[in-house]
Amino acid sequence: MNVEHINGLKHDQIRAWLKKALNGQETLPRLTPDESHYLGILRVEKSLDPAARKSLWDGARFLLRQFCDRGEGEVPYVQELLSLVSTLKQPETPGMLVGLARQFSALPNISLEVRFAVLGALVDAAPQDTAFWLEILNQDPAKNALLALAGVIAANRPYDALRMLPQMPDSERAGHAAVINLEIAWDGLLTRNRSRFVEEIQKILDQCGQSFAGPIRVWAEKKISSRPSDSNVSLSDALHGALGDEFSPKTHTPKLCLAVCS
Amino acid sequence: MSPEYQQALASLTAINRQAVEQGFASWAGEASLEQVHQNIAGETALPDPDFQSLLNAFADLLGTAGGEPRTCWENACRQHKLRGGVIPPDHCPKLLGRVKNVEEHARAIADASGGGLAFSFVKQILLNPSVADAAAYLGSFLYAAPLGKYNLVWATFDDADSSNCPFQRLPKTRRGIRTALGLGPLDAEESLILLFWDHEKSGSPALHRPTVADAEAHEYYRPCANAAHPWGLTQPLPPNPDGVAPQPEVVMREPTSKGLCLPFQVI
Numbered sequence: 001m002n003v004e005h006i007n008g009l010k011h012d013q014i015r016a017w018l019k020k021a022l023n024g025q026e027t028l029p030r031l032t033p034d035e036s037h038y039l040g041i042l043r044v045e046k047s048l049d050p051a052a053r054k055s056l057w058d059g060a061r062f063l064l065r066q067f068c069d070r071g072e073g074e075v076p077y078v079q080e081l082l083s084l085v086s087t088l089k090q091p092e093t094p095g096m097l098v099g100l101a102r103q104f105s106a107l108p109n110i111s112l113e114v115r116f117a118v119l120g121a122l123v124d125a126a127p128q129d130t131a132f133w134l135e136i137l138n139q140d141p142a143k144n145a146l147l148a149l150a151g152v153i154a155a156n157r158p159y160d161a162l163r164m165l166p167q168m169p170d171s172e173r174a175g176h177a178a179v180i181n182l183e184i185a186w187d188g189l190l191t192r193n194r195s196r197f198v199e200e201i202q203k204i205l206d207q208c209g210q211s212f213a214g215p216i217r218v219w220a221e222k223k224i225s226s227r228p229s230d231s232n233v234s235l236s237d238a239l240h241g242a243l244g245d246e247f248s249p250k251t252h253t254p255k256l257c258l259a260v261c262s
Numbered sequence: 263m264s265p266e267y268q269q270a271l272a273s274l275t276a277i278n279r280q281a282v283e284q285g286f287a288s289w290a291g292e293a294s295l296e297q298v299h300q301n302i303a304g305e306t307a308l309p310d311p312d313f314q315s316l317l318n319a320f321a322d323l324l325g326t327a328g329g330e331p332r333t334c335w336e337n338a339c340r341q342h343k344l345r346g347g348v349i350p351p352d353h354c355p356k357l358l359g360r361v362k363n364v365e366e367h368a369r370a371i372a373d374a375s376g377g378g379l380a381f382s383f384v385k386q387i388l389l390n391p392s393v394a395d396a397a398a399y400l401g402s403f404l405y406a407a408p409l410g411k412y413n414l415v416w417a418t419f420d421d422a423d424s425s426n427c428p429f430q431r432l433p434k435t436r437r438g439i440r441t442a443l444g445l446g447p448l449d450a451e452e453s454l455i456l457l458f459w460d461h462e463k464s465g466s467p468a469l470h471r472p473t474v475a476d477a478e479a480h481e482y483y484r485p486c487a488n489a490a491h492p493w494g495l496t497q498p499l500p501p502n503p504d505g506v507a508p509q510p511e512v513v514m515r516e517p518t519s520k521g522l523c524l525p526f527q528v529i
Binding site: 002025027029030031032033034035036039042043046079083086112113115116119120123124143144146147150151153154173174176177179180181183184187215219 | 292294295360373375381384402403410414415476478480481482
């Protein structure tokens with residue numbers, strides 16, 4: 001189905017098209033044959049005329065509300081829908097997802113994949129306060145802990161995140177995931193505040209399970225030993241200095257680069 | 263039309279042949295599906311019984327399900343995956359590679375982490391060298407993330423020396439890579455991740471020559487005209503200013519990511 005055809009559809013027809021597209025039942029512009037449907041939908045969305053685009057956004061919101069009412073849906077469809085809405089970043093999205101996430105305990109049949117997809121979308125879509133993420137953590141510490149940690153970091157509350165570390169699952173894998181989260185938090189701090197952050201982490205590690213703490217301890221020691229000169233203040237640091245350490249939620253700006261993983 | 267397609271079509275009953283031809287005729291006017299029809303008509307890699315079976319399945323689904331032809335075609339294809347010729351194990355390439363949207367792979371890593379990682383954080387690490395200290399810790403999650411989706415992976419390799427990184431001889435830009443591998447559209451703000459892996463360490467799944475059934479309704483697949491060729495070949499996208507040659511193309515069941523080679527490249 002080409003863009004001109006979608007532009008000619010009525011409001012409800014576009015919603016029906018969107019649902020079919022999320023289920024992989026529409027022709028979409030794909031980079032590769034196995035690409036997720038929502039990426040093709042986003043490419044189509046950019047080419048639509050304003051009225052059709054508005055209908056598509058309304059349709060996405062309708063489908064999200066439908067899903068959030070009961071938390072039901074096939075896992076692949078829900079993952080596609082949540083990927084789409086977390087990219088579109090409509091203002092109503094976080095509220096609907098928060099409402100559903102708070103009901104997880106009352107929805108025993110909701111799959112773990114769907115639960116993770118909802119929490120992941122909340123981390124990505126809009127920052128929530130620490131109290132919300134602590135509520136999610138306490139719902140199921142073994143399963144929700146690391147996404148709750150990520151949620152607090154995404155809301156740019158690195159010291160709140162640090163205080164959550166003793167509640168993380170005691171496994172090396174969880175420690176590796178926590179390092180990735182802490183690195184993101186560290187990266188968002190003023191250069192001059194990074195050492196103190198790492199030192200605070202080191203202090204709290206004694207309260208954590210040792211399997212979990214191991215990778216973080218290694219990471220923290222590396223950070224301390226490779227500490228740069230505090231005199232090299234960047235423009236970003238200066239802005240942070242003027243506006244405060246937790247002045248805004250994190251935004252993630254893709255950079256075209258060679259990512260070297262060693 | 264390829265002789266293989268003509269033969270498969272001729273083997274159908276009159277009713278099924280009519281259904282197939284009507285199904286394809288209904289795609290007229292939609293450029294992407296017209297291209298898919300051309301690909302089917304030009305296919306040479308499907309053995310005769312499989313080509314006949316594919317077209318019969320399409321006709322049956324059109325008749326019994328009364329469904330939309332594109333959906334019927336895709337469902338027929340899903341019953342006929344990995345039917346192209348197999349590269350003998352002792353001739354398999356050592357290194358295979360594929361290209362993904364970086365967002366797609368970041369989601370695969372986050373999903374495979376089982377609630378350990380948020381997509382946006384993974385994407386940030388894949389894209390941003392300033393958080394490279396964390397990249398070492400990403401390793402265990404990288405090796406758990408699938409290389410493809412839907413249990414089927416398309417890959418390329420260097421047919422002059424398959425122990426080379428498959429991307430070594432290809433252009434270094436997103437446009438150049440897309441051209442060489444004949445990939446679909448990409449918006450200006452999207453980035454690509456170039457993944458390559460050791461075939462043996464990833465479980466050595468059988469490598470098949472791709473067919474229209476593997477491609478389903480993906481319009482950018484092109485059948486290789488030489489029926490005897492051991493693997494498929496991409497058709498570089500026009501205008502192909504660098505004159506890049508068609509690249510080898512195979513499909514396989516989802517391998518493990520255990521043989522993934524680092525570093526990977528993001529462009």
